[in-house]
Every structure is written in C-alpha cells, then in structure tokens.
Amino acid sequence: MLGDSAPRTIYNPSFMDLGLRNRVALVAASSQGIGRATAEAFAAEGCRVAMCARNEPALHEAAEKIRKKHNAEVFARALDVTDAGAVSRFVAEVVGAFGGVDICVTNAGGPPAKGFLASSLEDWQRALELNFLSTVYFAREVIPYMQRKRWGRIITLTSITTKQPVADLVLSNAVRAAVVGLVKSLANEFGKDGILVNNVGPGFTATDRLKELAKAGSSASGKKEQEIFEGWAADAPLKRLGEPREVAETIVWLASERASYITGQTVLVDGGMYKGL
Numbered sequence: 001m002l003g004d005s006a007p008r009t010i011y012n013p014s015f016m017d018l019g020l021r022n023r024v025a026l027v028a029a030s031s032q033g034i035g036r037a038t039a040e041a042f043a044a045e046g047c048r049v050a051m052c053a054r055n056e057p058a059l060h061e062a063a064e065k066i067r068k069k070h071n072a073e074v075f076a077r078a079l080d081v082t083d084a085g086a087v088s089r090f091v092a093e094v095v096g097a098f099g100g101v102d103i104c105v106t107n108a109g110g111p112p113a114k115g116f117l118a119s120s121l122e123d124w125q126r127a128l129e130l131n132f133l134s135t136v137y138f139a140r141e142v143i144p145y146m147q148r149k150r151w152g153r154i155i156t157l158t159s160i161t162t163k164q165p166v167a168d169l170v171l172s173n174a175v176r177a178a179v180v181g182l183v184k185s186l187a188n189e190f191g192k193d194g195i196l197v198n199n200v201g202p203g204f205t206a207t208d209r210l211k212e213l214a215k216a217g218s219s220a221s222g223k224k225e226q227e228i229f230e231g232w233a234a235d236a237p238l239k240r241l242g243e244p245r246e247v248a249e250t251i252v253w254l255a256s257e258r259a260s261y262i263t264g265q266t267v268l269v270d271g272g273m274y275k276g277l
C-alpha cells in the first residue's frame with residue numbers, strides 16, 4: 001500500500017502533447033473510411049494535411065469539411081495510387097505547397113473477397129499494384145525528403161490479414177505480407193536517418209469496405225448481411241466492430257513524438273480478434 005506521502009503519478013491524457021503541430025502529414029486514399037478519419041485526426045493535431053483519392057468531388061468535399069472543422073491547411077489531389085507517375089507528381093506538389101512530407105500514411109482500397117481458384121491472374125496483378133506497389137511508389141518519393149530533415153514516419157495501413165489470414169481474402173492474405181516485409185526492410189535501412197516505419201492492421205472496422213465484404217460474404221454463404229456483421233463483432237473479445245477513428249488515432253500516436261522508439265512493427269487495431277500470442 002502506498003502511504004499518503006508517497007509520490008503519485010496522475011495520468012491525464014490531455015497533458016500528452018503528441019508534438020505533431022505543423023508537421024506535414026500525407027494520407028493516401030483518404031476521401032472516406034479509415035483514410036479520411038486519419039487525415040482528420042492529423043488535422044485535429046495541428047498538422048498540415050495532404051489527401052488523395054480517385055473520385056474528385058468526394059475527395060474535395062472531405063477535404064473541405066476537414067479544413068473548416070479544424071481550421072487546417074489541406075491539400076487535395078484526385079489520383080489513382082496505382083499510377084506511379086501520379087504519385088510522384090502528387091508528392092512533388094505537396095512538397096511545393098508545404099515544404100516537405102514528414103509523415104506518409106500509405107493506403108488504398110482493399111482487393112476483392114475471393115478464394116484462391118476464383119481469383120484470376122488479373123486479380124493478382126491488380127492486388128499487387130493496389131496493395132503492394134502503391135506502398136513502394138509512396139515510399140520511394142517521400143524517403144529522400146525525410147532523409148534531408150533526418151525525421152520521418154511511414155505508416156502502412158494494411159489489415160489483420162498480415163498476422164492472421166481471413167477466409168476468402170486470399171489476395172489480401174498473400175499480398176499484404178509483402179508490405180510487412182517492405183516495412184521491416186525500410187525500418188532497418190532508414191532508421192539511421194531518423195525515419196520510423198510501421199504497419200497498422202485494422203480488424204473489422206465499420207466502413208464502406210466492410211459493407212462490401214458483408215455483401216460478398218452474404219452472396220457466398222446465403223447468410224444475411226446483418227448476421228455476418230454480428231459474427232465479426234462476436235469474434236472480437238471487445239464484441240463490437242472497430243470505428244475508423246480508433247484506427248486513425250493509433251496511426252497518429254505512432255507518427256507522434258510519443259512513439260519515438262518504435263519501428264518495424266505491426267500494430268493491430270482489432271478489438272483483440274487476432275488469436276495468436
């Protein structure tokens with residue numbers, strides 16, 4: 001038992017300065033879902049934010065809402081993250097507007113839900129471009145700027161499938177493992193430059209992507225979509241789906257000064273769904 005005179009540590013989360021004010025945070029694929037929540041979470045921390053997605057009106061609407069709500073500087077450009085040239089031009093524009101890129105969150109849509117024999121070679125090619133090569137494109141562009149500042153954060157947004165394969169998501173299960181190999185390699189190679197590289201894997205999180213997966217699951221199994229959602233929630237010890245904000249806040253923490261000795265890791269935000277140790 002502590003005596004009354006013993007020193008006590010009083011934890012008050014509002015005293016935790018994340019040290020992100022005025023950092024430049026680029027969040028790929030960010031007009032909705034987890035990407036959008038992440039862009040907003042960085043804006044709330046006082047970052048200057050760069051966003052992209054393919055659908056231009058939806059992107060600009062999201063950017064404008066974040067700008068207004070957080071009085072933030074937001075740069076938005078419509079592009080496809082599988083287009084290496086477009087990614088290169090985007091990063092150059094962000095550097096032109098904000099003077100550099102301090103934080104880069106790579107993201108894209110998910111691959112279709114399929115089993116192995118149902119997946120065509122085109123599906124594999126597309127999944128590689130969408131969920132692996134897009135990460136390479138961003139990393140190649142932003143690392144030289146981070147090296148110059150001797151400070152940088154790259155956070156790949158992937159999936160729980162990087163730790164635990166999910167049925168009928170063979171494209172995600174296989175391709176995202178390559179992202180983890182890349183993350184660990186970049187962490188090893190660029191740690192000396194002050195660049196920290198980590199991977200965040202969401203579990204089942206309430207976004208449009210999840211509705212798409214529930215629809216695919218429903219037509220494959222004959223179960224109602226509602227039943228599928230309930231099954232996912234029941235599989236997590238926290239007995240609910242995740243919120244995009246919960247993934248976003250983990251990403252922001254990993255990018256912050258409060259996570260300055262963490263690199264090469266995968267952090268799952270899955271309500272405990274991963275069954276391993």
Ligand SMILES: NC(=O)c1ccc[n+]([C@@H]2O[C@H](COP(=O)([O-])OP(=O)(O)OC[C@H]3O[C@@H](n4cnc5c(N)ncnc54)[C@H](OP(=O)(O)O)[C@@H]3O)[C@@H](O)[C@H]2O)c1
Pocket residue numbers: 028029030031032033034035052053054055056058079080081082107108109110111130157158159160201202203204205206207208209210
């Ligand atoms: N939600 C979950 O439960 C969950 C679980 C594990 C992993 N994940 C993964 O996490 C990532 C984000 O998921 P989410 O649920 O936030 O998805 P979402 O709600 O479907 O949002 C996807 C975002 O990415 C953009 N996007 C998609 N393809 C793009 C491309 N080729 N180029 C540029 N932007 C693109 C979309 O805008 P445009 O369509 O306008 O381009 C949209 O802004 C996905 O890879 C998903 O597979 C999600």
